Amino acid sequence: MKLINTTNSHARLVQSQLESTDASLVETYSAGNTDVIFTQAPRHYEILIANKHRAIREQEIEKIREFFLKRKVDTKEIDAAGIKTIYADKLIEISIPIK
Secondary structure, X not given: OOXXXXXXXXXXXXXXXXXXXXXXXXXXXXXXXXXXXXXXXXXXXXXXXXXXOOOOOHHHHHXXXXXXXXXXXXXXXEOHXXXXXXXXXXXXXEEEEEO
């Protein structure tokens, strides 16, 4: 699975999130039909994974989670035990709290 940064194509979404939430960084990524929104806020990180056509596989969730934990998240500052994953039909939210 290859994630492609598509933030420039979603400028309106990014601007809206920055204006209406406590987020300091919002980036969007695409892996084919799967879209990912990564958000960094002062007290947490959020990874939102969506696919309009099918359920998201557990393998995909793990690969995406690892991608962001290695590249975007400062693992020294997070509460690893507090990471929560919320499952919906075609939507997954991973919340990573900061200590």
